[in-house]
Amino acid sequence: MLRLIATIRKEWLLLLRDKAGLALLFVMPVVLITVMAVIQDAPFKDYQEIKFDILTVDNDHGRLGRHIREGLGGTGQFNVIDTLQGAPLTEAQAQELIADGTYKICITIPKGATGEIVSNANKIVNDISKRMGIPAQLPVKAIASDSLAVQLYFDPAAKKAFKSAIRQALDNFLTQVQTDLLLERIQMQLRSRDSSVHDTFPTIRLKAVGLQETMIGKGKQIDVISNSVQHNVPAWSIFAMFFIVIPIAGNMIREREDGSLVRLKLIPGNYLSILAGKLLFFVGICVVQFYLMILVGLFGMPLLGLPKLQLGVDHLAGFITAVSIGITATAYGILIGTLFKTPNQALNFGAISIVILSAIGGIWIPLEVMPEKIQLIGRCSPLSWGLDAINDVYLRNGNIRLILPDIIRLLACGLLMLGIAARVEQRRIS
Amino acid sequence: MNSIEVKDLHKTYAGALVPSLQGLSFAFPEGSIVGLLGPNGAGKTTTISILCGLVKADSGTVKIFDLPQDAARREAVKRIIGIVPQQIALFPQLTAMENLTYFGNLYGFKGASLKQKITNYLEAFGLEKAAHKEVRKFSGGMKRRTNIIAAILHDPQLLVLDEPTAGVDVQSRSMILQFLREYNRQGKSVLYTSHLLEEAQQICEDIVIIDEGKLIIQGRPEDMIRQHADCRNLEEVFLLYTGHAVRD
Numbered sequence: 311m312l313r314l315i316a317t318i319r320k321e322w323l324l325l326l327r328d329k330a331g332l333a334l335l336f337v338m339p340v341v342l343i344t345v346m347a348v349i350q351d352a353p354f355k356d357y358q359e360i361k362f363d364i365l366t367v368d369n370d371h372g373r374l375g376r377h378i379r380e381g382l383g384g385t386g387q388f389n390v391i392d393t394l395q396g397a398p399l400t401e402a403q404a405q406e407l408i409a410d411g412t413y414k415i416c417i418t419i420p421k422g423a424t425g426e427i428v429s430n431a432n433k434i435v436n437d438i439s440k441r442m443g444i445p446a447q448l449p450v451k452a453i454a455s456d457s458l459a460v461q462l463y464f465d466p467a468a469k470k471a472f473k474s475a476i477r478q479a480l481d482n483f484l485t486q487v488q489t490d491l492l493l494e495r496i497q498m499q500l501r502s503r504d505s506s507v508h509d510t511f512p513t514i515r516l517k518a519v520g521l522q523e524t525m526i527g528k529g530k531q532i533d534v535i536s537n538s539v540q541h542n543v544p545a546w547s548i549f550a551m552f553f554i555v556i557p558i559a560g561n562m563i564r565e566r567e568d569g570s571l572v573r574l575k576l577i578p579g580n581y582l583s584i585l586a587g588k589l590l591f592f593v594g595i596c597v598v599q600f601y602l603m604i605l606v607g608l609f610g611m612p613l614l615g616l617p618k619l620q621l622g623v624d625h626l627a628g629f630i631t632a633v634s635i636g637i638t639a640t641a642y643g644i645l646i647g648t649l650f651k652t653p654n655q656a657l658n659f660g661a662i663s664i665v666i667l668s669a670i671g672g673i674w675i676p677l678e679v680m681p682e683k684i685q686l687i688g689r690c691s692p693l694s695w696g697l698d699a700i701n702d703v704y705l706r707n708g709n710i711r712l713i714l715p716d717i718i719r720l721l722a723c724g725l726l727m728l729g730i731a732a733r734v735e736q737r738r739i740s
Numbered sequence: 741m742n743s744i745e746v747k748d749l750h751k752t753y754a755g756a757l758v759p760s761l762q763g764l765s766f767a768f769p770e771g772s773i774v775g776l777l778g779p780n781g782a783g784k785t786t787t788i789s790i791l792c793g794l795v796k797a798d799s800g801t802v803k804i805f806d807l808p809q810d811a812a813r814r815e816a817v818k819r820i821i822g823i824v825p826q827q828i829a830l831f832p833q834l835t836a837m838e839n840l841t842y843f844g845n846l847y848g849f850k851g852a853s854l855k856q857k858i859t860n861y862l863e864a865f866g867l868e869k870a871a872h873k874e875v876r877k878f879s880g881g882m883k884r885r886t887n888i889i890a891a892i893l894h895d896p897q898l899l900v901l902d903e904p905t906a907g908v909d910v911q912s913r914s915m916i917l918q919f920l921r922e923y924n925r926q927g928k929s930v931l932y933t934s935h936l937l938e939e940a941q942q943i944c945e946d947i948v949i950i951d952e953g954k955l956i957i958q959g960r961p962e963d964m965i966r967q968h969a970d971c972r973n974l975e976e977v978f979l980l981y982t983g984h985a986v987r988d
Contacts, residue, residue, distance in 0.1 A: 316845035320831070327833040569827030573890060576792055577846045578818040
């Protein structure tokens with residue numbers, strides 16, 4: 311125990327004297343998560359929070375155009391623009407504004423669209439009435455137009471998902487208007503047949519079953535994944551924790567170069583107890599780093615106008631995850647410190663490998679949006695296991711049982727790396 | 741009892757074309773102060789590394805105070821041997837006191853008794869005023885002296901020093917040599933390597949000259965000089981046996 315405590319004390323003193331190392335471990339990660347959370351705030355914001363400008367050219371001046379304009383405006387996600395400098399927007403002006411990238415989307419409602427829908431609804435009602443023995447009364451256009459369509463113009467730079475969302479919303483409005491008009495016509499026909507119940511005739515209601523959104527989990531967190539703080543603070547905290555490989559590997563190589571490692575090995579007692587002291591110290595540093603960044607997420611981010619970090623309900627599970635990530639990161643540092651002969655080699659390999667592991671492990675962008683093959687590789691990254699476990703705790707209100715597979719993976723990986731380092735060291739002696 | 745007994749030691753490092761040790765054998769009795777001399781690449785550092793268990797010999801045996809240097813007894817050997825490596829095996833960012841306290845803790849010493857022991861050694865080596873100064877700010881001589889203190893905190897029966905006076909000023913060298921004589925006078929054995937043959941002649945009772953991994957000659961320095969009428973000092977004896985060709 312004395313050897314363990316003495317080693318922890320020694321590492322603490324060495325860290326205190328290394329001002330650059332202290333900055334690397336504590337100041338840089340705080341700056342990193344703050345910068346990343348701020349610059350990724352907009353892309354992470356809900357579509358509900360962002361308002362898109364939509365140009366509308368209403369050549370119909372009927373019910374369809376009104377319904378689309380009101381429907382889009384009512385979602386709160388769109389600013390419907392139908393005039394330019396006080397005058398109604400024309401199709402040519404709209405096309406020009408889309409082409410030069412000023413606006414992303416334009417919807418043109420063709421002339422006679424509402425009339426076409428009404429005529430179609432009348433035709434259906436007349437057909438049904440005729441089959442029921444009721445004389446057809448509603449007016450129908452002699453020749454139906456085949457080429458009438460609501461026209462959409464998109465900026466070529468618009469994202470596929472954005473186009474798809476707009477198309478889906480418009481399709482919904484079109485269906486709704488057509489259904490409403492059809493039901494209205496049916497009602498009208500029924501009323502005209504039975505004039506005695508004219509005032510008390512019930513309104514036909516089509517939507518019998520609706521949609522309700524309920525989140526799964528112990529707490530009441532709703533949609534926290536879709537903000538920048540909730541992704542960036544844990545993700546970049548894990549990234550920063552893994553950067554501990556740089557001071558650890560540097561520390562180990564320096565000990566080997568200046569001969570102090572030789573002295574440590576010449577002292578009676580198991581060298582593993584000294585290594586365990588080093589491991590404990592750096593795992594402790596990792597955990598302190600993690601919670602420092604969590605504090606920034608809790609108190610610093612709101613000061614910058616960003617959302618507050620949500621921590622889930624099982625804080626012990628969060629702590630276990632932080633310790634497990636710390637053990638794996640420290641073991642990786644010890645492995646690099648053992649494998650490489652110079653600090654330069656270790657620094658370059660360590661830094662680049664962490665950037666790669668973090669990129670494929672979902673730290674930069676969520677793993678789910680990556681190509682399938684990269685996802686498969688990414689799921690082998692210890693940073694991905696760490697992030698999964700953190701998300702389980704913070705977003706899904708998970709407990710220890712839920713994060714256990716990721717914790718086992720992290721610890722097994724750490725043990726494997728320590729085993730390889732021990733084997734390499736053993737071979738070096740023999 | 742012999743403090744060191746080396747028999748038919750062989751060692752070839754992986755990838756090396758030439759063996760470092762080729763059947764090296766020597767022994768010297770408990771309580772003696774011995775110089776292990778040889779030109780560059782003679783096998784001195786390999787021999788010391790095998791003596792203290794840092795490197796495994798391909799074949800041959802090593803006994804320290806009759807204890808075989810093998811895996812089973814390595815810990816016991818470590819307790820009776822103190823090594824002063826050629827490098828300054830200290831943490832440069834720590835003070836002398838912090839370094840020595842850490843190494844003392846690793847040997848199992850702690851508290852006031854350890855502090856007293858360190859203070860006594862620092863005074864003996866003229867470092868008491870620099871106790872709380874970072875080692876990286878020390879002069880070469882101060883580093884060498886602190887390096888020696890770190891090796892004797894556990895009062896080893898055998899002290900092995902690899903070029904302890906390399907790169908130090910005359911005053912520091914004198915202090916180190918004086919300490920070695922004093923330590924030996926307490927009944928402790930000392931084995932040391934050096935390229936300074938005059939220094940070795942001055943303090944060693946016994947000299948072992950090795951070259952190309954083999955024993956060339958072993959004996960008292962004055963006897964060696966006497967045996968060769970044309971040699972006036974140990975350096976001339978050394979050159980007689982190892983030649984004048986420059987070694988790298």
